[in-house]
Amino acid sequence: MVLAEFLCEGNSSLFLAHLNPELFAHADQPLAGRIAHLEQADFGFVLDDVYPFTDHFSAGIDKRAFLTSLFVQPDLFIRIHPGKESRVKKTLDLAEIKYREISESTLALPNGVKLDMLFPEIAKGTGLFEVQDLSSQHASTFFEPHQYDYWWDSCAASGGKSLNLFHQQKNIKLLVTDVRENILFNLDERFKRAGVKDYQKKIIDLTKDPTLYLNSYMFDGIILDAPCTGSGTWGRSPELISQFNSQQILTFQGLQRSIAGNLIKFLKPGKPLIYITCSVFKEENEANVEYLVKTYDLKLEKLEVIKGYERKADSMFVARLIR
Numbered sequence: 344m345v346l347a348e349f350l351c352e353g354n355s356s357l358f359l360a361h362l363n364p365e366l367f368a369h370a371d372q373p374l375a376g377r378i379a380h381l382e383q384a385d386f387g388f389v390l391d392d393v394y395p396f397t398d399h400f401s402a403g404i405d406k407r408a409f410l411t412s413l414f415v416q417p418d419l420f421i422r423i424h425p426g427k428e429s430r431v432k433k434t435l436d437l438a439e440i441k442y443r444e445i446s447e448s449t450l451a452l453p454n455g456v457k458l459d460m461l462f463p464e465i466a467k468g469t470g471l472f473e474v475q476d477l478s479s480q481h482a483s484t485f486f487e488p489h490q491y492d493y494w495w496d497s498c499a500a501s502g503g504k505s506l507n508l509f510h511q512q513k514n515i516k517l518l519v520t521d522v523r524e525n526i527l528f529n530l531d532e533r534f535k536r537a538g539v540k541d542y543q544k545k546i547i548d549l550t551k552d553p554t555l556y557l558n559s560y561m562f563d564g565i566i567l568d569a570p571c572t573g574s575g576t577w578g579r580s581p582e583l584i585s586q587f588n589s590q591q592i593l594t595f596q597g598l599q600r601s602i603a604g605n606l607i608k609f610l611k612p613g614k615p616l617i618y619i620t621c622s623v624f625k626e627e628n629e630a631n632v633e634y635l636v637k638t639y640d641l642k643l644e645k646l647e648v649i650k651g652y653e654r655k656a657d658s659m660f661v662a663r664l665i666r
């Protein structure tokens with residue numbers, strides 16, 4: 344507990360000042376310095392013990408930077424609906440909320456800001472912004488939809504990625520599916536607020552062949568934002584680290600392969616499958632891309648390990664594969 348206070352709260356911890364004044368004397372250092380201090384001192388602290396799955400990391404992940412980021416609360420990111428930018432920023436300025444402007448429409452807010460109290464009009468159905476992690480917003484730049492395309496968001500949940508798609512290109516047809524009926528009710532609410540009316544919705548378990556539901560549909564793009572370990576998001580929910588067992592990685596890999604395998608025949612030749620995870624494990628990321636390329640003769644156009652840990656955001660993976 345004392346070590347957690349030292350790492351997460353630093354010299355703002357009165358608890359630490361009271362319980363361990365000796366350690367408190369080092370608490371004004373930056374986080375990297377506090378970690379180094381604990382490693383050298385006699386506390387038995389080993390940074391690797393905090394997240395014992397680093398052998399599974401995707402290529403390019405800086406182990407020490409990633410582990411260090413776990414002691415910092417990620418920011419809360421919003422993506423403002425087109426045309427609503429000045430209205431949202433004015434409300435935040437009036438409430439004296441400090442935010443980082445990532446772009447004209449993307450803001451980073453301190454975690455814990457009560458957006459529903461600041462913007463009560465949202466509860467009445469006014470769409471102003473989407474709460475969406477920065478890395479998730481970045482992954483969506485891989486969509487590149489064209490006018491009049493027909494897209495399928497296959498694991499849509501409450502529709503975060505679909506809304507990105509619509510904001511990139513209004514004139515598309517969209518099918519959203521998920522295995523969970525309830526989450527698609529949330530999608531309806533969210534789409535309504537965002538003014539999106541024209542979409543089709545189906546509840547489908549994609550571990551089974553969906554031909555019965557889709558007949559001869561063919562899509563210009565398919566988004567597979569796959570169920571995954573979520574290992575790139577555990578900075579927001581560190582309790583999940585201790586509950587996780589590395590054998591689960593291959594279970595998710597199997598699920599992701601099975602879902603992907605059931606989608607591909609519905610993709611028009613020459614069109615993209617956008618494969619996304621919020622995992623930092625290579626088995627769910629590069630290894631799956633390699634598998635999909637080999638098994639279904641897809642062409643890898645580009646992929647990216649999105650290093651959210653460098654930007655107080657989640658870490659994710661995205662690949663654009665062409666049939």
Ligand SMILES: C[S@@+](CC[C@H](N)C(=O)[O-])C[C@H]1O[C@@H](n2cnc3c(N)ncnc32)[C@H](O)[C@@H]1O
Nearest residue numbers: 498499500503504521522548549550568569570
């Ligand atoms: C990472 S979430 C998707 C998040 C969403 N795309 C967004 O941007 O908010 C993965 C989704 O896959 C769905 N899922 C899990 N197993 C599935 C299956 N067998 N068939 C279809 N969807 C499934 C889950 O219900 C969950 O909503």
